[in-house]
Amino acid sequence: MIKIENLNVSIENKEILNGISLAVKPGELHVVMGRNGTGKSTLANILAGKEKYKVTGGSVNFVGKNLLEMSPEDRACAGLFLSFQYPVAIPGVNNMYFLKAAVNAVRKSRGEEEIDAVDFLSMIREKLKIVALDESFIHRPVNDGFSGGEKKRNEILQMIALEPKLSILDETDSGLDIDALKIVAQGVNDYRSPDRSFILITHYQRILNYMQPDFVHVLMNGRIVKSGTMELAKELEEKGYSWIEEEMVEIT
């Protein structure tokens, strides 16, 4: 699905990612954990195509294409989706209008016919149920005046409407109460399938009570320093990150 090799990224000459390698196969759910400021969100943003970063080395192959050469919209059309840590409010732009424009842009790129307003509404009604939002929600401006939980559920709504191959969930669990967390996790679980992959970036093991990851990685100083399974996440929850640092010192 995606193969990141020795990726180096800097911003204003400051190195943020320092040789990341990560391969995600179809159907897999990878979790990336780490302290604040270790480069987790940078990784998510660079994969989605944010401009302010500079790639200084390495490569990213996504469904057979050189991802780093593609515009953000082409990445989305190719099946990559980022659930934003801080979804942006766009006053005046109706959520439904936005969703329809997005869905049709992706459909068009796949050579499919644009969906008409009636079909779109019935499709979105079904998806709204999955994220437990009522219909009034899609007639409001995008993320404008939404609560933290509503914003994150709106991200999941967009994911299941756009049907990406790879979803990168950047701290989608942060700031959610337990009910919202369950809804978000359920939305992701329902969407899982053998040909869809996920990279979940999180601080907390909490969301993993509701999801079954295939791999857990620890990001530190812009590199993946340890990989494991669910057991690793549990260990991190108990002991924090310092033992990994100590382990690294012992190795070097």
Place this chain on the structure above:
Amino acid sequence: MSISNYKVEFEKMLNRNYFSKSLHPYRKEAFTQLEKTGFPTQKWENWRFTNVSNISDGEFMISEISDAPQTTPDIDSYQMEGVDTVVIYNGHYQKDISSIPNGVNLLSGSEYMERKNGNFDRANNSPFDLLNTAFTDSGMCIVLEKNTLVKSPIRILFISNGDRSIMVNPRVNVDIGESSSLTFIEQHVGDATSFFQNESVFITLGDNAQLNHVRIQSNSEFTQNISNLNINQAADSQYEFFQLVDGSKLGRSDICVQLDGENAQCNINSLTLSKNNQHIDNNIIVNHNSAQTHSSQFVKSILFDTSTGVFNGRAVVHENAQKITAQQTNKNILLSKKAKMNANPQLEIYADDVKCSHGSTTGQIDEEALFYLQSRGINKQDAMELMVVGFANEVLDKIPHPEIKKAVYTEFTAKLNRLMS
């Protein structure tokens, strides 16, 4: 700052026998006063950012019979469903293609003066008010007796065409009686290449009267458009103003509201779309003269190319005007490095129990929001257009009437689309 060009035209004007002599004393008085004040210069506080030398040095002539259309003008492209239209072409009333809704009385200037026992409404907010009084040539008095609810909107369609440098000074009175309501549209269109319109509008709202006023200024980008709007509101009256400006080389709207009666309310909404070297200036003053009056100003501009804009908004709360609310919001978006906006939101408060707020922001397209839209598969061009339309929608949504909203929205998006592609 030469009035002499206008002096010649003024003499011509006085000799036109089709203008009522009863107005002459007012015309002369106004012109004498104008000769004293002269046209505004950029040394004047309210005109700091607006240069009117094209007008003051211009050689605009009064409209002649030959400037009237030779055949009936085609107004099909300005159709608005369910709206009665009065057509004024280069200052000439087109009776044959005009209609008015039931309940509306359309009076001539002299009939209106008679009705008001010889009183002639005047304002003296700027030299352009004086110029209009001196040169008043066309116009309409729209009168609603009390307890008259007129459902279908009335529009005055001002068409400016041709290559001659002509000046027209329309004067519109809108008089809404107690507990009556109306929707009034003024639409300025045409492809004149050198044209100066100096319009004065006097609006009087009786107790509990309601007026929706929609102003669409979308004539060619070569015209000079000055608009002097005076609104006087009695108790419990409601004034909803919406303006779209996307035409004219120089556009200046002077909007002066007097909230005279308790619980009077006005909402001023304006959207500007400018390109090339257009200069659009909105100068708004709302006077809270009575207690419990309410006002809002919601003014947005979208600027392309080297266009420039001004927002000068003031809310003045007079001494006894307690428990009033006044809001001012001004937002501007610059779509070119060379576009420029001057914003000056002001509050002047002499009462002590009031709720006022004001704010102004000017910026470029929000890069974060742009990336967000792109990350959903929407290409950069479409994403930008979506955001600009979204920016405009917050104002367009204030248009009270669905058919008018549709017409304004269509006009706006067509112009925007041409600019963004």
